[in-house]
Amino acid sequence: MSWLNPFKEQRLVIVGDRGMIVFDDTEPVDKKLVLYPHTINWLNGIPTPQKAEGIPVDLNPIWKEPLRAECEVFLSAIQKKVKPITSGEEGLMVLKVLELSQKSLDEKEHLYKGHLNSQIAVPKADFFVHPRAVVDDNVMIGKGTKIWHFSHILSESHIGEKCNIGQNVVIGPDVTIGNQCKIQNNVSVYKGVTLEDGVFCGPSMVFTNIFNPRAEISKMDQVRPTIVKKGATIGANATIVCGHTIGQYAFVGAGAVVTKDVPDHALMVGNPAKQMGWACICGERLTKNFKCAVCKQRFKKAPNGLISQ
Numbered sequence: 001m002s003w004l005n006p007f008k009e010q011r012l013v014i015v016g017d018r019g020m021i022v023f024d025d026t027e028p029v030d031k032k033l034v035l036y037p038h039t040i041n042w043l044n045g046i047p048t049p050q051k052a053e054g055i056p057v058d059l060n061p062i063w064k065e066p067l068r069a070e071c072e073v074f075l076s077a078i079q080k081k082v083k084p085i086t087s088g089e090e091g092l093m094v095l096k097v098l099e100l101s102q103k104s105l106d107e108k109e110h111l112y113k114g115h116l117n118s119q120i121a122v123p124k125a126d127f128f129v130h131p132r133a134v135v136d137d138n139v140m141i142g143k144g145t146k147i148w149h150f151s152h153i154l155s156e157s158h159i160g161e162k163c164n165i166g167q168n169v170v171i172g173p174d175v176t177i178g179n180q181c182k183i184q185n186n187v188s189v190y191k192g193v194t195l196e197d198g199v200f201c202g203p204s205m206v207f208t209n210i211f212n213p214r215a216e217i218s219k220m221d222q223v224r225p226t227i228v229k230k231g232a233t234i235g236a237n238a239t240i241v242c243g244h245t246i247g248q249y250a251f252v253g254a255g256a257v258v259t260k261d262v263p264d265h266a267l268m269v270g271n272p273a274k275q276m277g278w279a280c281i282c283g284e285r286l287t288k289n290f291k292c293a294v295c296k297q298r299f300k301k302a303p304n305g306l307i308s309q
Contacts, residue, residue, distance in 0.1 A: 022054075033057040136172075142179065160197065178230070192223040192242060199228045202236035202254065209242045229264070231281060238273075247305050251279035263305030278306055 010025035019037040034054040040047050064072075077084035127141045132149035135141070139153050142161030147153065151165055154172030159165070160179035170188040171177065178197035183189065187201050192209040195201075209223045224243030228234070232246045235254035246252065247264035256273040267277040267285060277285050278299070280292035290299040290306060299306040 019052075029059050029063045031056050032059055032063075139172075166203075184236070191220070193226045193228070195228045196230040196232075198231040200233040202234055202238065204237050205234050206237075206239040207242070208240070211242060232262075233279075233283065249279060249281050250305075251283065264302070265299065265306040281308070 012023040014021045014023075018039060019035060022034050022036065024032060024034075034056050036054045037052045039050045039052075041050055042048070074084055126143040127145040127147070129135055129141070129147045130149040130151075133147045134152040135147070136153060136155040138155045140158045141147070141153075142159060142163065144162040145159055145165070146163070147159075147165040148167050148169075150167050151169040152171070153159065153165075154170070154175075156174040157172035157176070159171065159177045160181065162179055163177060163181045163183070165171070165183050166185040166187070168186050169183050170190075171183075172189070172191065174191050175189050175193055177183075177189065177195045178199065180197055181195050181199045181201075183201045184203040184205075186204040188207065189195065189201070190207055190209040193207045207226060209226070210219050211222070211224055213219060226240055226242050226244060226246075228240075228246040229248040229250075231249040232252070233250070234240065234246070234252045235256065237255045238252050239257045240246065240252070241257070241259050244258060244261050246258065246262045247266060249265050250262045251265075251267045252258055252262065252273065253267070253269035253276075255271070256269050257271040258268060259272045262268055262273075263275070265278045265280070265286075266275045267279045268274065269276050278290060280286055280295060280297055280299075282292060282295045282297070284292050284294045286292055286299065286306075290301075291297070298309040300309050
């Protein structure tokens with residue numbers, strides 16, 4: 001595309017039923033236009049090409065250098081005070097098209113649509129989707145949510161308001177995520193997992209949805225639901241085995257492997273995860289009398305763990 005490129009190729013080929021015409025602007029005038037009277041003959045029901053030698057068409061009687069011809073027409077229009085073939089009005093129309101094209105490119109960051117290989121420009125909603133993210137059809141995304149690059153939101157998934165979906169995150173299909181959730185990089189939220197409001201998923205933590213998967217056997221009819229309740233935190237590289245519930249404001253430590261239900265406000269660590277204490281709504285560890293030394297909030301025992309007093 002550069003005018004400094006040592007290899008020029010400015011060629012137009014027109015194919016007809018009785019031949020081809022090739023115009024090559026880099027050739028001398030007597031070879032710029034060449035007719036190739038190729039034909040196809042049918043022999044025993046099989047199309048057989050019959051190629052012929054090219055026949056140059058002499059353009060010398062009518063040929064002019066295009067830029068020179070353009071300038072001559074422009075000068076003639078000035079001398080004769082007539083409207084040129086390509087007028088200022090036409091130039092203005094071209095500029096308008098170019099301006100709109102540039103505006104469309106500038107707004108690309110604010111346009112939303114799914115597939116990388118076939119993006120369709122849809123006006124920006126009240127959420128942000130990075131151009132390198134993929135959002136399938138039939139996805140609902142709440143106001144103020146941000147979805148960052150290399151993430152993929154599969155169909156029939158619902159994401160609430162003011163969520164932050166990090167890099168390389170996969171959500172869905174058919175997954176529900178509440179408001180103000182934060183899903184860090186490299187997390188996959190599979191079908192069967194539900195996140196309530198305010199859930200934090202640390203980097204590279206893992207959800208499963210099949211208890212005993214096999215690569216050669218489809219077991220999607222055996223998906224075990226996992227529910228992560230309001231305000232819960234799951235630390236980096238933790239694993240949540242499917243079929244369990246993580247209680248409200250529970251805190252699963254980094255690297256823990258959860259193999260059973262987790263009570264509300266429980267602090268879980270280890271493999272398999274065991275309860276080592278209780279966590280406040282603010283994320284701090286509670287004292288033995290269920291009081292937070294930071295925010296001063298008090299809690300009491302309840303059937304599902306702790307509740308605030």
